[in-house]
Amino acid sequence: MRREYSHEGDHIEALKPVVTVSRYRGITRANHWVTALSLILLALSGLALFHPSLYFLSGLFGGGQVVRWLHPIIGVVLFLSFFLLFLQMWKLNLPRREDATWVARIGDVMAGHEEKLPELGKYNAGQKGVFWAMTVLILVLIVTGLMIWEQQVHLWRDYAPWAATIPARRIALLVHALSAVGIILVFILHVYAAFWTRGTLRAMTRGNVTGGWAFRHHRKWLREVARRQNTPPAE
Amino acid sequence: MTTERAPQPTTAAANPPVQPMASNLLPTDLVRISATANVPAPERQLTKVAKLIDVSKCIGCKACQTACIEWNDTHPAVEENVGVYENPHDLTPEMYTLMRFSEYENPGTGDLEWLIRKDGCMHCEDPGCLKACPAPGAIVQYSNGIVDFISANCIGCGYCVSGCPFDIPRIHQTAHVSKKCTLCSDRVAVGQGPACAKACPTQAITFGTKDDMIALANERIEDLQSRGYDNAGLYDPQGVGGTHVMYVLHHADKPGLYAGLPADPRISPVVESWKGTTKTVGLAAIGLAAAGAVLHGIFAKANKVSAEEEHEAEELVVKTASAPVPPSSVPPENRGGL
Ligand code: HEM
Ligand code: SF4
Ligand code: SF4
Ligand code: SF4
Numbered sequence: 243m244r245r246e247y248s249h250e251g252d253h254i255e256a257l258k259p260v261v262t263v264s265r266y267r268g269i270t271r272a273n274h275w276v277t278a279l280s281l282i283l284l285a286l287s288g289l290a291l292f293h294p295s296l297y298f299l300s301g302l303f304g305g306g307q308v309v310r311w312l313h314p315i316i317g318v319v320l321f322l323s324f325f326l327l328f329l330q331m332w333k334l335n336l337p338r339r340e341d342a343t344w345v346a347r348i349g350d351v352m353a354g355h356e357e358k359l360p361e362l363g364k365y366n367a368g369q370k371g372v373f374w375a376m377t378v379l380i381l382v383l384i385v386t387g388l389m390i391w392e393q394q395v396h397l398w399r400d401y402a403p404w405a406a407t408i409p410a411r412r413i414a415l416l417v418h419a420l421s422a423v424g425i426i427l428v429f430i431l432h433v434y435a436a437f438w439t440r441g442t443l444r445a446m447t448r449g450n451v452t453g454g455w456a457f458r459h460h461r462k463w464l465r466e467v468a469r470r471q472n473t474p475p476a477e
Numbered sequence: 478m479t480t481e482r483a484p485q486p487t488t489a490a491a492n493p494p495v496q497p498m499a500s501n502l503l504p505t506d507l508v509r510i511s512a513t514a515n516v517p518a519p520e521r522q523l524t525k526v527a528k529l530i531d532v533s534k535c536i537g538c539k540a541c542q543t544a545c546i547e548w549n550d551t552h553p554a555v556e557e558n559v560g561v562y563e564n565p566h567d568l569t570p571e572m573y574t575l576m577r578f579s580e581y582e583n584p585g586t587g588d589l590e591w592l593i594r595k596d597g598c599m600h601c602e603d604p605g606c607l608k609a610c611p612a613p614g615a616i617v618q619y620s621n622g623i624v625d626f627i628s629a630n631c632i633g634c635g636y637c638v639s640g641c642p643f644d645i646p647r648i649h650q651t652a653h654v655s656k657k658c659t660l661c662s663d664r665v666a667v668g669q670g671p672a673c674a675k676a677c678p679t680q681a682i683t684f685g686t687k688d689d690m691i692a693l694a695n696e697r698i699e700d701l702q703s704r705g706y707d708n709a710g711l712y713d714p715q716g717v718g719g720t721h722v723m724y725v726l727h728h729a730d731k732p733g734l735y736a737g738l739p740a741d742p743r744i745s746p747v748v749e750s751w752k753g754t755t756k757t758v759g760l761a762a763i764g765l766a767a768a769g770a771v772l773h774g775i776f777a778k779a780n781k782v783s784a785e786e787e788h789e790a791e792e793l794v795v796k797t798a799s800a801p802v803p804p805s806s807v808p809p810e811n812r813g814g815l
Pocket of ligand 3: 511609610611612615616626630631632633634635636637638646648654655
C-alpha cells in the first residue's frame with residue numbers, strides 16, 4: 243500500500259487503555275537529541291562570541307580558547323547529524339495543498355480551534371516551516387562557518403582561494419551571525435510549539451503519541467497508519 | 478625603593494635612560510579595550526606618538542626586520558627563494574614587519590622605479606581589529622595611540638584579521654593567538670623608541686610625537702617636491718582617523734603603487750554592520766522571542782487533547798481495522814462535517 247502521510251515504521255502500538263501510535267524509532271530519537279544538543283551547545287558557545295555581554299558563557303566551556311576550538315567541531319557534528327534526520331524526514335515535509343489553508347487559518351491554530359482546520363498528514367505547515375528553515379540555515383551556517391574557521395582554512399583555501407579572501411570572510415562573518423540569530427529564533431519557536439501542544443514531547447522521548455493527539459493534530463496520518471495495520475504483509 | 482617612571486620617548490635615536498625605571502604605559506592609560514563597553518576615562522592624556530616611514534629614503538636593507546625579530550624574539554621560518562626580494566613571502570605571526578618591493582614603470586618619465594615599503598601595523602586611531610575582536614581585553618589602545626594585542630586574552634578566532642583594513646594580523650597556528658607589530662609598546666613604556674626605527678641606517682624610519690613627525694614629514698615632502706616629485710605627500714589616512722604609523726610617499730596620489738597600500742582605508746561597512754546593527758537587533762530579537770515564549774507558555778491556554786478525542790481515535794482505529802481490504806484510498810479532505 244502506498245504511504246503518503248506516514249513513515250514506514252509508524253504503527254499502532256496499543257488500543258488500551260488509550261490508543262498509542264508509534265511516531266519515531268529509537269534511532270531517530272537518538273538522532274534528534276544529538277542534533278538538539280549540538281544546536282544548544284552551538285548557540286551557547288556562539289553567543290559567547292556574539293556579544294560582549296554574553297562572553298561569560300564561554301566559562302561554561304572552559305574559556306574563550308576552548309570555545310574557539312570546540313564551536314566549529316560541534317558545528318560539523320550538527321551538520322552530519324541533521325543530514326541524517328533530513329534523509330528520514332524530507333519527504334513527509336514536502337508542502338501539500340492543505341498547508342496553505344493551515345497557514346491562512348493560523349488564527350484558528352493559535353486559538354486551538356483545530357476542528358476548523360483541514361486534516362493533516364504527519365506534519366503541519368508550521369512543523370514543515372521549522373524543518374525547511376533549519377535545513378537552509380544549517381547549510382548557510384556550515385558554509386559560512388567553514389569560511390571563518392581560522393584553523394582549518396588551509397584545508398580548502400587552494401580549491402577556492404576567492405572564498406578565503408578577507409572581503410569574503412567579512413561577508414561570511416556577517417551572514418553567519420545573522421543566520422545564527424535566525425536559527426535561534428526558529429529553535430525557540432520549535433521548542434515552544436512542542437511544549438504548547440500538549441502531548442507532543444513524548445513523541446521524541448518515548449517515541450509514541452496518544453491516538454487522541456494524532457486524531458486532533460494529524461488525522462490523515464492516523465488514518466493511514468490505522469489502515470496499514472489492516473494491510474496484510476506484502477506477497 | 479620607589480622606581481621613577483620612565484619618560485615618554487620623543488625620538489628613536491636618543492639613548493634611553495640606563496637606570497631601572499618603571500613602565501610608563503599603565504592600565505589606566507587605555508582608551509579602548511576590545512569587547513568592553515564603558516572604558517573609564519583615563520586620568521591623563523599621553524602625548525600622541527607616531528612612527529614615520531620615509532619611503533623615499535629606504536634602501537630595502539631589512540635592518541628593521543632584523544631588529545624587530547631580535548627585539549621581539551620571534552623565529553620566522555626559513556623559506557624558499559622564489560626569486561623575489563620579499564623575505565619571508567608575507568607577514569607571519571613571527572614576522573611583524575616586512576619590506577615589500579614593487580617595480581613601477583613611471584609613464585611620465587619612462588623610469589623604472591623600485592618602490593620599497595615597510596609593511597606592518599598602522600596603529601589606526603580607529604582600529605578595525607579592535608572593533609571586530611570578541612574577546613574582552615585581547616586588543617587595547619593606549620592614549621598615545623598604540624594598538625596592542627594582549628595574547629593572554631586572545632582566543633585566536635581571527636576576527637581581527639577580517640576587521641583590519643590593512644591585512645595585518647596573523648594567527649599563530651600553534652599558539653592560537655593573533656600577532657602583529659606592537660609599535661614596541663614594551664620599549665616605549667620605558668622611554669625607548671621602536672627597535673626598527675633605532676636600527677634603520679638611513680633614518681627612513683623615525684619616531685616621535687605625532688606632531689613632530691608630521692612636521693618632519695612636511696620638511697621631507699617640500700624637499701621631494703623641489704626635486705621633481707610633485708605628488709610627494711604624507712600618508713596618514715583619515716578614513717581610519719589617522720594612523721600612528723605614517724608614510725612619506727613620492728607618489729602620494731597613488732598609494733596603490735606601493736604593494737597595494739589602500740588609497741582610502743576605512744573599517745569595512747560589512748564589519749560595521751556585523752558588529753553594530755546585527756548585534757543589537759539580534760540580541761533584542763532573541764531576548765524578546767525567549768521572553769514571549771515563556772510568558773505565552775505561562776499565561777496562554779495550552780493546546781490540550783480531550784478525552785473525547787482519545788475516544789474518537791480509538792473508534793477510528795477499530796473501525797479502520799475491521800474495514801474490508803483494501804480500505805478506501807481517498808481519505809476525506811476535510812473533517813468539516815464531523
Ligand atoms: C554548522 C556548522 C557551524 C560551523 C562550522 C560554525 C563555525 C563557526 C566559527 C568558525 C565561528 C568563529 C568562532 C570560532 O572560530 O569558533 C563561529 C561563530 C559563531 N557561530 Fe558558528 N558554526 C556553525 C554553526 C552554528 C550554529 C548552528 C549557530 C547557532 C546556534 C552558530 C552560532 C555562532 C555565533 C553566534 C557565532 C559568533 C558570531 C559573531 O561573533 O558574530 N554557529 N561559528
Ligand atoms: S593596521 Fe590593522 S591591526 Fe593595525 S591597528 Fe589598524 S586595524 Fe589594527
Ligand atoms: S584572534 Fe584577534 S579578534 Fe580573536 S581574540 Fe585574538 S585578537 Fe581578538
Ligand atoms: S615597532 Fe617594534 S614591533 Fe613594530 S615593526 Fe618596529 S621593531 Fe617590530
